Amino acid sequence: QAKTRGRSRYEFFDVGLRRRMQRRLRLEQDLRDAVRHGRLWTAYQPVVDLSTDRVVAVEALLRWNHPIHGPVSPTEFIPLAEESDLINLLGAHMLRETTRELGIRRERGTEVDLKINLSTRQLDDPALVTAVEHALAAAGLPPSALCLEITESALMRDFVLASETLTALRELGVRLAIDDFGTGYSSLAQLQRLTLDTLKIDRSFVNGLGRSRDAEAIVTSIIAMAHAVELTVVAEGVENGEQLELLRELGCDQAQGYYLGRPLPARELWA
Numbered sequence: 001q002a003k004t005r006g007r008s009r010y011e012f013f014d015v016g017l018r019r020r021m022q023r024r025l026r027l028e029q030d031l032r033d034a035v036r037h038g039r040l041w042t043a044y045q046p047v048v049d050l051s052t053d054r055v056v057a058v059e060a061l062l063r064w065n066h067p068i069h070g071p072v073s074p075t076e077f078i079p080l081a082e083e084s085d086l087i088n089l090l091g092a093h094m095l096r097e098t099t100r101e102l103g104i105r106r107e108r109g110t111e112v113d114l115k116i117n118l119s120t121r122q123l124d125d126p127a128l129v130t131a132v133e134h135a136l137a138a139a140g141l142p143p144s145a146l147c148l149e150i151t152e153s154a155l156m157r158d159f160v161l162a163s164e165t166l167t168a169l170r171e172l173g174v175r176l177a178i179d180d181f182g183t184g185y186s187s188l189a190q191l192q193r194l195t196l197d198t199l200k201i202d203r204s205f206v207n208g209l210g211r212s213r214d215a216e217a218i219v220t221s222i223i224a225m226a227h228a229v230e231l232t233v234v235a236e237g238v239e240n241g242e243q244l245e246l247l248r249e250l251g252c253d254q255a256q257g258y259y260l261g262r263p264l265p266a267r268e269l270w271a
């Protein structure tokens with residue numbers, strides 16, 4: 001009897017595992033089709049300067065509405081894409097589309113910068129630098145209008161720190177940001193060596209502002225540390241006015257979050 005129970009439990013586990021693997025395989029195939037047929041789209045979230053209260057940039061965030069599963073989060077499909085060459089296709093598409101969009105908006109007088117997220121797999125690709133250069137030229141954008149965001153955990157891998165791609169991007173004049181700061185283990189010395197422009201405080205810390213003394217202490221010290229090495233500090237995930245006012249008092253430079261503006265399709269954001 002125990003044997004039967006054990007076995008059925010094993011089979012139950014197996015079925016769950018198989019389902020998850022099947023979903024992944026299906027999603028990967030569907031993602032490939034979606035990229036090929038241009039069914040992914042981009043949402044833009046405003047970034048506000050806290051000294052002027054003006055929108056100074058937009059962050060481009062990929063969106064995928066699956067015909068059956070509905071919206072699939074980039075936190076699920078980006079890692080899938082990273083497992084294959086798909087991430088480079090996706091990244092190239094994203095780069096072209098968003099620079100083109102921003103070029104059009106700038107021609108119409110909207111002076112905002114563009115922020116794009118990069119995965120390490122893209123930094124491994126030597127063709128990235130020319131792709132960035134071409135996209136900017138085609139859109140008529142100065143390199144300084146583009147900021148590439150790389151998560152702290154990805155950036156701190158040695159090979160990325162030393163990568164020629166990162167150096168070449170810097171030489172091109174595009175700006176670099178460390179994303180989700182506080183979730184990795186970088187030191188002040190490493191930060192300084194990176195010659196970044198911007199540091200984005202992970203939203204888990206912003207989330208605790210006004211509710212947790214620890215969160216406030218952490219945000220305070222991240223801002224002090226970033227300013228000491230002359231980085232612009234952006235707080236992400238601002239969801240209410242109290243958090244915004246605290247960030248202002250703490251000397252944070254810029255902020256983004258649902259309270260300031262949700263990620264929207266370009267035609268709605270600039271309606």
Ligand code: C2E
Pocket residue numbers: 045060061062073074075078094117118119149179180203236237238239256257258259263
């Ligand atoms: P991220 O770069 O840190 O982007 C910020 C995420 O926080 C976005 O999630 C955004 O929608 C969400 N967010 C913004 N404001 C708020 C808020 O007030 N409250 C809460 N709870 N969330 C907020 P999203 O769009 O789901 O993207 C998740 C992650 O996926 C991004 O994190 C980024 O790492 C990655 N990602 C998105 N698009 C791309 C892309 O084109 N390429 C790459 N490589 N990664 C991407």
Ligand code: MG
Pocket residue numbers: 059116117149179
């Ligand atoms: Mg980002």
Ligand code: MG
Pocket residue numbers: 179180200202203236
């Ligand atoms: Mg982030």
Ligand code: MG
Pocket residue numbers: 180202203
């Ligand atoms: Mg994040």
